[in-house]
Amino acid sequence: MHGMNPDDHPLLQGLNAQQRAAVTTSVGPVLVLAGPGSGKTRVLTHRVAWMLGELQIPPWHILAVTFTNKAAREMRHRLEHLLGDESARALTLGTFHATCARILRREADRLGLSSSYSIFDTDDQLAVMKQVVGEMGLDEKRYRPHALLNAVSSAKNELIRATDYPIRTYHDEIVARVYEQYQEVLRRNGGLDFDDLLMETAMLFQSEPSVLTYYRERFEHVLVDEFQDTNMAQYVILRLLAREHRSLYVVADEDQSIYSWRGADYRNISRLRQDFPELQEFLLEQNYRSTQVILDGAQAVIARNADRTPKRLFTTRRGGTPIVLREAYDEREEADYVAKEIGRLLRTGYAPGDIAIMYRTNAQSRALEESLIRYNIPYRLIGATRFYARKEIKDVLAYLRVIQNPDDDVSFSRIVNVPPRGIGRRTLALLSEEAQRERSSLSRALLSLTAQGGLTGRTSRSLTAFAVMLQNWIRLREELSVVQLIDQVLADTGYESYTRDGSEQGEARWENILALRAVVAESPLIQLSDFLEDVALVADVDMLSDEVDAVTLLTLHSAKGLEYPIVFLTGLEEGVLPHSRSMESPSQVAEERRLLYVGMTRAKERLVLTYAFRRGWRAYGDGEPSVPSRFLEDIPDEVLSRPAGSASFSRPRWKAQSWGRAPGSSGRKRAKAVQRYRAGQRVHHAYYGDGIVIESALEGRDEMVTVLFGNGVGVKTLVSSMAPMEPLPDH
DNA sequence: ACTTAACGGGAATAA
DNA sequence: CCCGTTAAGT
Numbered sequence A: 001m002h003g004m005n006p007d008d009h010p011l012l013q014g015l016n017a018q019q020r021a022a023v024t025t026s027v028g029p030v031l032v033l034a035g036p037g038s039g040k041t042r043v044l045t046h047r048v049a050w051m052l053g054e055l056q057i058p059p060w061h062i063l064a065v066t067f068t069n070k071a072a073r074e075m076r077h078r079l080e081h082l083l084g085d086e087s088a089r090a091l092t093l094g095t096f097h098a099t100c101a102r103i104l105r106r107e108a109d110r111l112g113l114s115s116s117y118s119i120f121d122t123d124d125q126l127a128v129m130k131q132v133v134g135e136m137g138l139d140e141k142r143y144r145p146h147a148l149l150n151a152v153s154s155a156k157n158e159l160i161r162a163t164d165y166p167i168r169t170y171h172d173e174i175v176a177r178v179y180e181q182y183q184e185v186l187r188r189n190g191g192l193d194f195d196d197l198l199m200e201t202a203m204l205f206q207s208e209p210s211v212l213t214y215y216r217e218r219f220e221h222v223l224v225d226e227f228q229d230t231n232m233a234q235y236v237i238l239r240l241l242a243r244e245h246r247s248l249y250v251v252a253d254e255d256q257s258i259y260s261w262r263g264a265d266y267r268n269i270s271r272l273r274q275d276f277p278e279l280q281e282f283l284l285e286q287n288y289r290s291t292q293v294i295l296d297g298a299q300a301v302i303a304r305n306a307d308r309t310p311k312r313l314f315t316t317r318r319g320g321t322p323i324v325l326r327e328a329y330d331e332r333e334e335a336d337y338v339a340k341e342i343g344r345l346l347r348t349g350y351a352p353g354d355i356a357i358m359y360r361t362n363a364q365s366r367a368l369e370e371s372l373i374r375y376n377i378p379y380r381l382i383g384a385t386r387f388y389a390r391k392e393i394k395d396v397l398a399y400l401r402v403i404q405n406p407d408d409d410v411s412f413s414r415i416v417n418v419p420p421r422g423i424g425r426r427t428l429a430l431l432s433e434e435a436q437r438e439r440s441s442l443s444r445a446l447l448s449l450t451a452q453g454g455l456t457g458r459t460s461r462s463l464t465a466f467a468v469m470l471q472n473w474i475r476l477r478e479e480l481s482v483v484q485l486i487d488q489v490l491a492d493t494g495y496e497s498y499t500r501d502g503s504e505q506g507e508a509r510w511e512n513i514l515a516l517r518a519v520v521a522e523s524p525l526i527q528l529s530d531f532l533e534d535v536a537l538v539a540d541v542d543m544l545s546d547e548v549d550a551v552t553l554l555t556l557h558s559a560k561g562l563e564y565p566i567v568f569l570t571g572l573e574e575g576v577l578p579h580s581r582s583m584e585s586p587s588q589v590a591e592e593r594r595l596l597y598v599g600m601t602r603a604k605e606r607l608v609l610t611y612a613f614r615r616g617w618r619a620y621g622d623g624e625p626s627v628p629s630r631f632l633e634d635i636p637d638e639v640l641s642r643p644a645g646s647a648s649f650s651r652p653r654w655k656a657q658s659w660g661r662a663p664g665s666s667g668r669k670r671a672k673a674v675q676r677y678r679a680g681q682r683v684h685h686a687y688y689g690d691g692i693v694i695e696s697a698l699e700g701r702d703e704m705v706t707v708l709f710g711n712g713v714g715v716k717t718l719v720s721s722m723a724p725m726e727p728l729p730d731h
Numbered sequence B: 001a002c003t004t005a006a007c008g009g010g011a012a013t014a015a
Numbered sequence C: 001c002c003c004g005t006t007a008a009g010t
Helices: A017-024 A040-053 A069-083 A096-106 A122-135 A145-157 A170-188 A194-207 A209-218 A232-242 A268-275 A292-302 A331-347 A362-374 A391-404 A409-415 A425-438 A442-452 A460-476 A482-493 A495-499 A504-522 A528-537 A586-600 A630-634 A654-658
Strands: A030-034 A062-065 A092-094 A118-120 A191-193 A221-224 A247-252 A280-284 A323-330 A355-359 A379-381 A551-555 A564-569 A603-614 A682-685 A689-699 A702-709 A714-719 A725-727
Touching: A017 A040, A017 A280, A030 A040, A030 A268, A040 A062, A040 A069, A040 A221, A040 A247, A062 A096, A069 A092, A092 A096, A096 A194, A096 A232, A096 A528, A118 A122, A118 A194, A118 A409, A118 A528, A122 A145, A122 A170, A122 A191, A122 A409, A145 A170, A145 A194, A145 A232, A170 A191, A191 A194, A194 A209, A194 A232, A209 A232, A221 A232, A232 A247, A232 A268, A247 A268, A292 A323, A292 A586, A292 A603, A292 A630, A323 A331, A331 A355, A331 A362, A331 A564, A331 A603, A355 A362, A362 A379, A362 A551, A391 A409, A391 A460, A391 A482, A391 A495, A391 A504, A391 A528, A409 A442, A425 A442, A442 A460, A460 A482, A482 A495, A482 A504, A482 A528, A495 A504, A564 A586, A586 A630, A682 A702
Parallel strands: A030 A247, A030 A280, A062 A092, A062 A221, A118 A191, A221 A247, A323 A603, A355 A551, A355 A564, A379 A551, A564 A603
Antiparallel strands: A682 A689, A682 A725, A689 A702, A702 A714
16 A cells, blocks of 8 residues: 555456446445446455455444355355455355344344244245135135235335235235234244345334344445345345445346346335435446357347436457357257257367356256256256255254244144154144144144143054154254254154155155255254254255356346356247246336346357247147247347258248247237148158148148158148248259 | 045246 | 145055
């Protein structure tokens, strides 16, 4: 610093002018608006390092909120590296949910909650909601637990309590009562759901000035990544914390807001400007990730969204390989193309870890997996059956949860008869009655019944045996580590022989349990409560290890914040992206567009877009051919390359013939059909192979071709403009 | 009284 | 395809 050129400051190495300005600015409310690949997280990390190293702010006064646990871990590593000391250790760094969970554990008594409260995940929430709907005598068809949960979740994200739920219709009335009852059941279980973690923290800050003051002093400086994806509850937490010291540093990109269905609201950016009028704003417009071609394609897609600030993103990586757009016959052929193409890229020197395949819905991964297996390409799947949502893992965790929090009836009901020990529905119902009489939980009712010797009849023996085990575990909890406790539970319940039933899936399930055990063994000193909290709040992307060299399969949502040299985006069809459930509302379609934008901007060097002519699993059957995604129309031809794929694949006037809007929407392009096929003609189909035309007729503006294929395929009727098929020369 | 095997309906994204 | 429900089996 003494006479040193500020550009040589070790904490500013490798940053451009815009980034440096953002990192070194004075303490106060700051908004960094940044495009993809512009070094958002880097700026955030360097800003924290700047505050610690240059401004001499003690680490325990800093709270940094990241979007995933993985991002938090990485930031801590980078900070340790940048600062060369341990000061990053004392920093509070984590996701909103993890941070709130910790605050609430500390303040549990103020909420009338045990500090060993359970965190209820989606499955648990559904179990509670079903119980509520059942108890209230509502018709599950009319009042779908899923829909009710959504309503409750939205209310919580907006900080609306059950008693304040706005009632305009009879349906609202029901929702309000369901909401109230749902909270009642949660509370009896000593549980909080994901939304409660945020809502209760926000409301605690609102209602307890002393608590707010404490955390305000504690977290004098607050920094937030992915601010565009905060919801109202999160915004209120930030606003309250920062109101006094006004040191709030947020990084955002409205074009990457993809979680509105979870209550996220990018208008929080405008709220920030209103609530902190002295806000300093910085723009990061240089993209360091993608080639010009990829950036141009992505920009063209996002530019069509209204209500956004236009940005002038640029990169010095001129040119680049064109974006590949490829039509496939169906999801299987699409997957085969992707796998084959990956095989080719691997032979040119890319590593499997350089490649990601992205899709809108988890269900799409199946076909891709099958092809990758067939082509012997190593891959790993993010999401789908999430590790911690697997039955066997949830079972073990449910045991631990009951041991940790005996009021957790949801977990108790889950494991009381797993492995089967003769405690069926009827017995559980009796136990539930007893619990209601005693106004206590299932496990407490069981323990007191056993203690009184009040059990008779056939089931008494199994119930008593279970009660003895449970009591023993609760006692052992004090003495044993989490690993030892898991081992004890597995041994006592005979879970291994129950799981390993000789089937292949049984072996896989047991391996999953061993994997869980290994995770615990990595932190041998962890407290049970901390372990359960960590496990409840991990995201699938958190478990992405950089050391595994495999192709990554993931949803577009999980892809946020990641980057790969090569990205395949699959299923670019109307109904898939944009998703059919989003097509009624323009704002939801706009979000789908942002989702595509997020996906495209993950790619550094190569981007491949694919769509299928047919997609089997789609609800409207195999009769209806797919329509390419409307978003593809916005990508300029100059950045696209449309490979013929197999030789059979060239289709003249392809665009004019097969492009259109969603079925039913206006603006479908009309193209006069030309008869390309006649009876007796030989054809080649990309998927079905060679065949002979039996009949061909113009129908409306399309040509319907009936073909007899070989190799046992048989007769198929195809739409000429859509089928990946072409006439073969006669000879 | 419980368990298991077979069946039919509804399927986004996720901390 | 994963689920919840139902009917038959122990």
